[in-house]
Amino acid sequence: MKEKYLQIFGIALTVFYGLFVAWIYIAEPKNLTELPTKAQETIEKATTTAQVITNTYEIDRTKFNEGLTAFRNDNFLVARDSFAKADPENRDAKTQYYIAYSFYRQGFGKVSNDDELFKKGLEQVNKVIQLDKNFKSDDANLQLKTPVELKNEFEEGLKVTPSDFNPLKVFRERK
Numbered sequence: 258m259k260e261k262y263l264q265i266f267g268i269a270l271t272v273f274y275g276l277f278v279a280w281i282y283i284a285e286p287k288n289l290t291e292l293p294t295k296a297q298e299t300i301e302k303a304t305t306t307a308q309v310i311t312n313t314y315e316i317d318r319t320k321f322n323e324g325l326t327a328f329r330n331d332n333f334l335v336a337r338d339s340f341a342k343a344d345p346e347n348r349d350a351k352t353q354y355y356i357a358y359s360f361y362r363q364g365f366g367k368v369s370n371d372d373e374l375f376k377k378g379l380e381q382v383n384k385v386i387q388l389d390k391n392f393k394s395d396d397a398n399l400q401l402k403t404p405v406e407l408k409n410e411f412e413e414g415l416k417v418t419p420s421d422f423n424p425l426k427v428f429r430e431r432k
């Protein structure tokens with residue numbers, strides 16, 4: 258009987274070792290000090306995937322609030338990073354809407370808009386529309402409440418029209 262348990266233990270140990278080697282190749286840590294970080298990332302990703310599968314996925318409220326604070330302080334790079342960490346699976350319409358809005362706020366210019374940021378924002382707002390067609394922001398600080406309004410701003414900002422050469426455009430306000 259003991260021989261049977263020893264064989265089962267040997268097989269289990271071999272399978273575990275094989276999985277560990279496969280994970281090392283997939284995670285690709287550059288050195289041993291990076292190994293715990295890669296392990297933590299793998300565990301977090303597996304946990305998030307399990308939450309999505311079991312329909313218990315929720316955003317990280319702490320990261321979301323950090324992103325909201327950075328957004329309101331016009332620190333849009335930090336805001337997008339925090340929002341991305343709050344919603345790693347890109348499944349929350351509100352978080353994705355703030356990411357799109359941050360592209361609008363950062364790309365808006367008194368003379369001209371940053372086309373690259375507006376293109377990224379347009380892609381992002383399309384994701385929001387795919388997630389929730391009827392999304393409406395409840396944030397009183399945002400003038401554009403729906404993804405459709407924000408999408409329109411992006412599209413208009415990317416067009417070159419005669420009004421773009423109007424010198425009074427300098428007095429327009431960012432929404």
